[in-house]
Amino acid sequence: MKKLVSAAEIAAIDKESIDSYGLPGELLMGWAGKAVFEEIQKFLPATVVILAGKGNNGGDGLVLAHFLHNAELPFHLCLLWPPESFSPTAAFYWNILQRQQVSSQQLYSADDFARLLQTMTGPVILVDAVFGTGLSSPLSGLAAELAQIWNQQNNPYVTRIAIDIPSGINGSGTLGKEKLWFQAEFTYTMGLPKVGLYTLPGRMACGQIHALNIGFPRHLLQSASLQGHILEEKDFFSGSAFLPPLLPPDSHKYQRGVAHIIAGSPSMEGAAMLTAQAAQAGGAGLVHLYTREESASHLAGKNNFLQIHAVKPHQWKSTLSALLDKSPRHRQSFIIGPGLGRDPLSIQILSDFVEIFIKQEINAPIILDADACYCLPRLLEPKHYAHFFQKGRFILATPHHGELQAMFPSPLSESTSSMLTLANLENDKVSTVTQLSRSSGLHLLVKGADTVIASPSGAFFVNPTGNPLLAKGGSGDILSGLIGGMAATGMDPFIAAASSAYLAGWSADTLLQREGNYRGGPEQLLWELQKILARCGLTT
Secondary structure (H helix, E strand, O other), rough: OOEEEEEHHHHHHHHHHHHOOOHHHHHHHHHHHHHHHHHHHHOOOEEEEEEOOEEEEEHHHHHHHHHHHOOOOOEEEOOOOOOOHOOOOOHHHHHHHHHHOOOOEEOOOHHHHHHHHHHHOOOOEEEEEEOOOOOOOOOHHHHHHHHHHHHHOOOOEEEEEOOOOOOOOOOOOOOOOOOOOOOOOOEEEEEOOOOHHHHOOOHHOOOOOEEOOOOHHHHHHHHOOOOEOOOOHHHOOOOOOOOOOOOOOOHHHHHHHEEEEOOOOOOOOHHHHHHHHHHHHHHHEEEEEEEEEEHHHOOOOOOOOOOEEEEOOOHHHHHHHHHHHHHHHHHHHEEOOOOOOOHHHHHHHHHHHHHHHHHHOOOOOOEOOOOHHHHHHHHOOHHHHHHHHHHOOOOEEEEHHHHHHHOOOOOOOOOOOOOOOHHHHOOOHHHHHHHHHHHHHHEEEOOOOOOEEOOEEEEEEOOOOOOOOOOOOOOHHHHHHHHHHHHHOOOOOOHHHHHHHHHHHHHHHHHHHHHOOOOOOHHHHHHHHHHHHHOOOOOO
């Protein structure tokens, strides 16, 4: 697991390294440029073309030019601004290059860059050192024109590299909606990964991401005040905190935990079944599915290991009350919503669930998915969410963008008039989701190509895995089931949510490599998920 930081957080680390630890900015810039030089050597032989801006990101490019010059390697240093406009730290290295009589070219137009590229023969490495993580406005002028030419250089002989972050994106993920940036195949980011590299659109711009050690003090990089995280494949091994706990050989099904699922409605039984199967895969020792009478008959015999309970319309409240009475006996989790429907009976089922499980002090993880998210504001006003949810319990909602908007149709308090809109999510997803989680008391997993998982404490994960194979019906059901199955085992439910998102995306990535974009369905995803869990040492 790695820390994930915003532009403001990495700027604070940089400042404290200088002010409190006595590390000169010139030294940090030198280490950054040298680290990029060492990475670039993997792509040699090639001619390197550096586009350097006037700030500290451009200064990293100047340091790279210094090391290329000393190594007698071919390169072209292209300046977007005259040297007198450089930042003080970048000017320090510009003066060193001048003393070494390193040649450079001032770009006055995009045509200058295009003509330079036409002279290139053989492999070329293009290095983007134009803007850094603190960029506050979209690309414009010469930088925008250069980006268009840069993005046309998509061929096997050209490798495009971004220093710290592709120009046109920023570290907090609040830029790039104009879809104009310097596309990279590789991004070498300094110190810690940035939020903007893993949220859209940065995720599309950066290619492979590598965080480089440039000498920031370890204490600053590991600070508890940095609440963003990202998981890695190496986090998933037998006995890790990101998988259900290992049990002794003589363990029984109740030690593994029980997942209770309230799901399904006529024509939506598949959602309930996928949720239940994923809960089994996630490690639950026993899975109970509570569904409508007509749906239960449809599902009968489709899974011999699943206990299906047919509930008549007038029996829901008594059935759920009986579950509450049994709740202290063993580890368990509750999942409500997949395929539940939005008709009056569905709303009544959810209302009974809220009355029995949310308004009372049940100490078990609760996952609200799909239709439960959509219908929740019909039962509770958003401004009252905090009253019910901020009780030290784990209640997770797993909406996609549309369901999240349905959950928050009105302000959370009288002191704010801001409404949740799709623009909020697209412009600053991490801040929007973390603020909603803090204000409502809900844990949130907001699905999408850049899934964000947030806690009311302020901690959050951005999920780095997944692809368009997940943009199919059934994927969300598998995710909620997997979370519930893992949480039932006694695993930290917030970690279970982040791990489940990673594992579902990892399964989709594996399928994509083998099957292509449109051939993998939810059943294949579930099968691949089981294989990956087995590879990680989890036997279900």
